[in-house]
Structure formats: structure tokens, C-alpha cells
Amino acid sequence: MDKILVATDFSERSDRALARAVLIAARTNARLHLIHSVDDDQRQRIIDSETALARQMLREEVRRLKDGGGPDCTIEVVLGDPFEGICNAADALDPDLVILGAHRRRVLRDVFVGTTAQRTIRRARWPVLMVNAAPERDYTSLLVATDLSETSHRAVVHLADLGLGKPHDITLLHIFDAPAQHLSMRDAIPGARMGQYLYELRIEAEQKLAEFAATLPSDEYKKIARHHETAASLGILENASHISADLIVVATKGRVGLSKTFLGSVAEEVLRRADRDVLAIPPAKTS
Numbered sequence: 001m002d003k004i005l006v007a008t009d010f011s012e013r014s015d016r017a018l019a020r021a022v023l024i025a026a027r028t029n030a031r032l033h034l035i036h037s038v039d040d041d042q043r044q045r046i047i048d049s050e051t052a053l054a055r056q057m058l059r060e061e062v063r064r065l066k067d068g069g070g071p072d073c074t075i076e077v078v079l080g081d082p083f084e085g086i087c088n089a090a091d092a093l094d095p096d097l098v099i100l101g102a103h104r105r106r107v108l109r110d111v112f113v114g115t116t117a118q119r120t121i122r123r124a125r126w127p128v129l130m131v132n133a134a135p136e137r138d139y140t141s142l143l144v145a146t147d148l149s150e151t152s153h154r155a156v157v158h159l160a161d162l163g164l165g166k167p168h169d170i171t172l173l174h175i176f177d178a179p180a181q182h183l184s185m186r187d188a189i190p191g192a193r194m195g196q197y198l199y200e201l202r203i204e205a206e207q208k209l210a211e212f213a214a215t216l217p218s219d220e221y222k223k224i225a226r227h228h229e230t231a232a233s234l235g236i237l238e239n240a241s242h243i244s245a246d247l248i249v250v251a252t253k254g255r256v257g258l259s260k261t262f263l264g265s266v267a268e269e270v271l272r273r274a275d276r277d278v279l280a281i282p283p284a285k286t287s
Contacts, residue, residue, distance in 0.1 A: 001028035001162055005095040005126075007035055007086045010057055013101030017131040018061070020277070021099045025071035027138055028163050032065075032073040033093055034058055037085030051077050083119040095126055097162060102132045122252075127162065127281045130271055133246065139277075142170045143245035145236045145266070148212045155251035155281040156216055164247065164279070167218035171243055174212075174225045175235040176205035198227055233269035240276060249279045 006021045008014035018034070025032055036054045040047055058075035065073055078085035090098055100120065120128055142165040146152035156172070159165070178201055205225035213221050224243075228235030240248050250267040267280050 001030040001096045003033060003093060003095040004030045004097045004099060005033045005035065005086070005090050005093055006099045007037070007082065007089075008058075008061070008101070009036065009082065011101065013131075015101075016134050017099050017101040017129075020129070020131045020135040022065065022070050023135055023138060024097070024099075024164065030071065030096065032071050033076065033089070033095065034061060034073055035076045035078055035085065035089045037078050037080055037082045039081060040079040047079070051079075083123075086120050087123050090126055097127050097129060099129045099131060102130060125282060127158065127279060129277065129279045130274075131277050132274060133276050139165045139247045140169055141243060141245045142247045142249060143173055143236070143240045143243060144170055144249040145173050145175070145232075145270070146209075146212065146251070148174060148208055149251075151251045151253065151283055153212070153215065154284050155249065156221075158281050159249055159279070160217060167220035168222075170220075171222040171224055171245070172209060172213055173236060173239050174205055174209045174223075175228050175232045176201060176225060178227055178229075202227060231269065232266050233273065236266070236270055237273055240274075245276065247277045247279060248274060249281065252280050252282050 001024070004021050004025060006018055008018060021032055024030065036058060038047060038050045038054055054077045055075070058077070062073045062075060065071070076089060078089050080088065086098065086100070098120065142159070144152075144156055144159065146156065156170075159170070160167070178198055202225060205227075206223070209223050209225050213219070213223055224239060226235060226239060228238070236248060236250070239245075248270060250270055252267045253265060271278050271280065
């Protein structure tokens with residue numbers, strides 16, 4: 001990894017994101033680019049004042065990192081709302097990773113507009129890491145949610161390229177569906193037959209997951225196939241808690257528009273509900 005973009009609003013949430021970025025930079029020898037967005041929808045004198053103050057605070061952050069033996073770090077103040085500022089800065093820098101602090105949970109804005117992290121991920125051509133937990137060490141338990149698609153395969157390979165965890169620290173999770181449980185005939189299926197049905201589905205899912213894992217560059221990944229009766233995102237979060245994962249990795253589909261805002265994706269639901277760090281990896285870049 002070469003370049004990491006870290007967005008900060010100088011809050012405690014952003015402090016956690018920066019601390020995680022420093023750990024990752026130490027592990028990968030990456031350079032940090034620290035940015036802050038100033039709202040440009042206000043009087044010019046206020047913009048100028050906030051820009052000057054932000055530059056001063058960014059310089060103080062760089063000085064603190066340098067005094068602590070931290071990585072090389074550059075700074076930038078960008079104009080616009082946080083989403084626009086992050087995306088414009090990332091377009092110019094083309095980082096290997098974008099790191100954000102956890103969002104403030106504001107229900108109506110989250111539903112109708114989306115958080116900065118969610119909006120950034122919809123637009124992003126780069127992996128986006130949302131930091132929820134105070135970092136204490138490198139990631140030691142990474143849970144990768146996979147639907148066994150080519151997009152998921154690329155996400156696992158990309159994760160390996162980022163160097164955030166070793167294969168033996170990574171668990172591949174496949175949440176499989178049981179269509180008969182959603183049909184009106186469910187009540188007519190005897191419990192024993194439903195149990196056998198779910199057992200056969202689990203065996204099939206485990207086989208497919210093993211075949212998927214066999215196409216990956218390492219054979220050290222752990223594998224879990226689970227059925228979950230409700231949303232896949234809840235299954236991911238429950239399994240992350242069960243194995244004490246400190247990082248959840250999800251692939252995004254790269255779609256944009258109202259369908260994403262109102263219906264959401266598995267990645268966005270995980271981001272919305274997670275109490276631990278989440279890495280969203282977009283589809284491969286296209287020229």
C-alpha cells in the first residue's frame with residue numbers, strides 16, 4: 001500500500017480513524033494524506049476563517065504524529081460538504097484506501113440522504129474503511145462476507161493486496177437463503193422435513209464456499225456457511241460478534257441512485273448497524 005487518505009472533522013470519531021490509519025501505515029509503509037472539509041455554502045469571511053483554523057489544526061496533527069515517530073503525512077483543506085470534499089480529494093490523490101470515522105447516527109438523514117460514509121462508498125472507486133472502535137493493535141480477526149460472486153472474489157484478493165490481515169486471520173462467511181421458508185407452504189412442511197431441507201442446503205452451501213475458497217491465492221482462510229432467516233446484514237453482524245471479528249469486509253456493487261438510498265445494500269446496512277470497523281471494497285476500476 002502506498003497512499004492512505006484520512007478524512008477528519010477533528011472529533012473523537014476522527015481521532016480513532018487517524019489512530020487506525022497510523023497503525024495501518026506502520027504495517028504497510030504507506031503515506032498519509034489528511035484532509036478536512038470546510039463548508040463553502042456560507043459567507044466568504046467565514047470560509048476564510050475556518051480554512052485558516054483547519055490548516056492550523058491539521059499542522060498540529062502532523063506535528064503530533066511526527067513527534068510520536070509516526071508516518072509521513074501531508075495535509076489539505078478542501079471546500080464543500082464532507083462527502084464532496086472526500087471524493088474530490090480522493091479523485092485527485094487516487095489513494096489505495098480511504099479512512100473515515102464513524103458517522104453520527106441521525107435517523108431521517110441516514111434514511112433519505114445517507115451518511116457521509118454511505119454516500120462516499122456509493123461513489124467510491126477506492127476501498128473505504130469506516131472506523132468504529134478505538135484501535136489498540138493490528139486487525140487479528142477479519143470477517144469477509146461473500147455471496148460467492150466474481151465481485152466477492154475480487155474483494156478477497158484486493159483485501160490481501162491491502163495487507164490488513166494474514167490469510168489465517170480471515171474468515172469467509174457465506175449467508176445462504178432457504179426459499180421454502182419464505183413461501184406460503186412453509187406452515188405445511190413438517191418440522192422434520194424442514195430440518196432435513198435446511199441441512200441439505202447447508203451442505204450444498206459449504207461445498208460451494210469450499211469451491212470458492214479453492215480459487216483464492218491461499219488455502220488458510222477459515223470458512224463459515226450459515227442460514228439466516230432475516231436480512232443478510234444481520235447475519236453478518238451476528239457472526240462477526242460470534243467470532244469476535246475486529247473488521248468486517250463487504251464488497252459493494254457500485255450502483256448509484258435512489259434504489260440505493262431507499263432500499264440500501266447489504267454493505268450499507270452493515271455500515272449503518274455495525275459496532276466494529278467495516279471495510280467496503282468496490283468493484284474493480286474500469287478504464
